[in-house]
Amino acid sequence: MELWYTEKQTKSFGITAKIKQTLVTEQTAYQQLEMLETEEFGNMLTLDGMVMTTEKDEFVYHEMVAHVPLFTHPCPKRILVVGGGDGGVIREVVKHPEVEKVTLVEIDGRVIEHSKKHLPTIAAAFTHPKVEVIVGDGFMHIAESRDAYDVIMVDSTEPVGPAVKLFEKGFYEGLSRALKEDGLFIAQTDNPWFKADLIRQVFSDVNEIFPITRLYTANVPTYPSGLWTFTMGSKAYDPLEVTAERFHEIETKYYTERLHKAAFVLPKFVEALTKK
Template structure:
């Protein structure tokens, strides 16, 4: 399906795109959790950006990879028809997904990034002086190469001596690691296609095993406006394995509904994840070049509207959840 029309790029939900193209009924493009179909990604709506120029368009071993220069959001990375990041608003997503867990750990030295091939999470993690090693496991090498060539603001840290880059499946990679990492960050696309294995209890079991005793997990966790049933299931999966679990949300204009969520989990008992263990002061935020994250926003991001709070934290009275 050609998503470009009269200099506009339109992002459809993958299931809608399949139906519009006449190549299927959309069922194969539904979001999944541990193999079970849940819903479309953002069925019934679409988002468009005015295109200035196509910079790159190829099929990798795993997905369609597109980069175009937009007229209002700079360069845009698209995977399998879904916008992943743009020059204009990338810092909101990258900073929150990185600094929420990093500031929730007392001394993060060993960090694992699953996904994150554009380099944004790596860039943010390396801003913490305590970090000694970052392992990144990205399944699609083409994403890394494209980021280096076209996403210069994101792909700034691939030459860091602290980085160990592994090209391969994150789920399989985790099987060989135990009690090794202080922080694990899952920077994945939606649970459709290559990223499907990074959502669900089986994945969280591997993450828990790979974390040290006081380890912290952060995962991309969709939107409260579109995916509450999925998020609720993810939260319950995490609660079965971690004593402290919480959900945060932030605004990112080019993501469906304009919001994105983050699931955080800690192996520490009674860990109030909404309160940073290492709050960054204003001077530190400035020296780190932060445009979005700060200590006040850290706490505020865990405050959810009533409908989401009721749906996601019904088990909070169990005494295990924060």
Template sequence: MSVDITHDFYNGWYLERSRGWALGLALENKLFEKQSAYQKITVYQTQTFGKLLLLDDIIMVTERDEFIYHEMMAHVPLNVHPNPERVLVIGGGDGGTIREIVKHPTVKEAVLVEIDIDVINTAREYFPTIGSEFDNPRVKVLAEDGVAYIRNNQNYFDVIMIDSSDPIGFAEGLFQADFYRDVYNALKPDGIMTNQTDSPLLSPMIVEKTYSEMQKVFQHLFMYQGYCLTYPGGYWTFGFASKRYHPLNDFDPKHAQAKGLKTKHYNTKLHNGAFYLPNFALATLPAGCEQKNWSE
């Protein structure tokens, strides 16, 4: 399972090509570049999308649209679980998912495990509105291998979020059943996992494989959708894998609204709608998934 992504810099533009699709961003200047122990990290100032973070020349985040991804990753599971106190993020070194997690008053401990300390340091310096909560007293930041960390912390977390890049290189292990089994064991008996699961429009085989691997481990498996303009195709999906809770039947909009969360994208009506999928997305879910029957 892999993704073929190429890139180019031409006449002041960054171009990313993937799966027969291309995205271009007009650049103003390069702000930072470093080869870390794991990848090349680059920051550009763009003309219309604020600062742009590239890892190995692949888009990770822009200041203009990052909130959509991070809000959907975080608020969906945290508003389904009735009392999330301990939350883990694997990856997510830009800090955006952590920023959203600590908006929830029940969260007592939010652990970020990012393998590349240089990504965290880059976010601190160049993306202060995204990596704004690294020093929150409820947040613990660890520069470690997330796979190893999961194995050593069983039955501890209420919610685990896999905020990873695409299944390329060292991130490929985060999309396999063995890893999901470790996540399952690290969750409490009513725990929830969310993860980014790519584009069912441009990468249906990758999405099918990801959900088939999750289904080997989790009893309750759902897909929900979001829109990330600077990710391939703009249409993106997330996995909701749970030991107990249903993302709609166990979701209380009034309870969520009472938290007074300040969001730019997520709201309780959008929460419900995000789980009602177009047919091409439903087609990528494995047999036995409850959602495949919702459109009937």
């Protein structure tokens, strides 16, 4: 008998993976959490039926969330990660010597605990001396912060459940207040095949608040459609104007200096989502 897991990405389309065993199934205070061992992608974390990360392809998403903004900002000392309870983003952030402190605010502590046990290569930086972990509401943390961070990374789930408010204009206004006068943020903003309206609305909202707004993409095989977008709002620094001397050697599998700017070259139908 074969066991398969299917994520229904729309009412009529999904992605499926053959499962070796179920490692965890738990209804937390916030969401349905499952940790599955798959044949193709290794251990997989799902929340409310959606794939969050897998051992095989996680580096794409985590590197593109972290390194694009950190190489854009010339002096990223204080970093905030909202969500990201698997630990992949903070693992990438601490590779940058300029970073003095990275604060991770994850609403669901069970995500952190299960990731430490079943995704150890992803959750490797939780004990790093530069890392502060807060189990709490990232939305409220942002609302209570002023001029506190150089870079904020919003590593949220898709806009369902507790993550819905992280895709609203008021949240982006809060991000602007929480950032220093030359700060910038980046947020995952879903895929252009199934969530075009969401991307268009987020880009429009961010563009009304930040003087520099950019959209970039990466290929994440286990995410809906495989083509994933990220939106950056910046008060001062344009990721397309980063000069060669800003880059330094770090260990990566996906991100490169050349890819930094190439990621902002959008397919025509995706670029159209950034136009009024």
